[in-house]
Amino acid sequence: xxGPAHRRHRxxxxxxxxxVILGVAASDSHTVASxxxxxxDGGISASLAAWEEVxxxxxxxxxxxxxxxxxxxxxxxxxxxxxxxxxAVSVLEAVPAVRAGVRCVSIAYPQGGHVVAALRxxxxxxxxxxxxxxxxPPVLRESR
Numbered sequence: 001x002x003g004p005a006h007r008r009h010r011x012x013x014x015x016x017x018x019x020v021i022l023g024v025a026a027s028d029s030h031t032v033a034s035x036x037x038x039x040x041d042g043g044i045s046a047s048l049a050a051w052e053e054v055x056x057x058x059x060x061x062x063x064x065x066x067x068x069x070x071x072x073x074x075x076x077x078x079x080x081x082x083x084x085x086x087x088a089v090s091v092l093e094a095v096p097a098v099r100a101g102v103r104c105v106s107i108a109y110p111q112g113g114h115v116v117a118a119l120r121x122x123x124x125x126x127x128x129x130x131x132x133x134x135x136x137p138p139v140l141r142e143s144r
Contacts, residue, residue: 052096059101070097071106073141083114091125098130105130108139115140 058068072090086109094105107126109118119138126136 052100055097055100055102058097059103062101062103067104067135068102069104069106069137070094070102071108071139072097073108073139081110083109083112083118086110087118087121087125091129094126094130094134094136098134103133104135104137106137106139108141111140111142 055070058070061068072093087107090107090109094107097105105126107122109115109122119140122138123136126134130136
């Protein structure tokens, strides 16, 4: 396989966990930005534990040369969040994934103001906080 594998699913960690258990290399979303509001089994503790498992299972294939893309789509589109906060949350959410072995983390930025500056900042922030061995494609999340 060349390039990261990716498959979209619902925002909650249970859905992502089921996909990686079944061997489908994929996952988008994460604990803080979306998991808390959509995680059905209760709160941040359950969300953190479930996403920790997803991160670990997405990191395992990297040992065999298969890169799984973990997309962190950050704050939802049309939510009034300062760009710096949106990017900080996404980078903070990427840290446990990288520690669990994930080698590709797509960091999304919602459509809105400061798009060009934010998309340019993602690789710089990733290099500083996630390290040079992690592929970090910036993603623009459009509203519908």
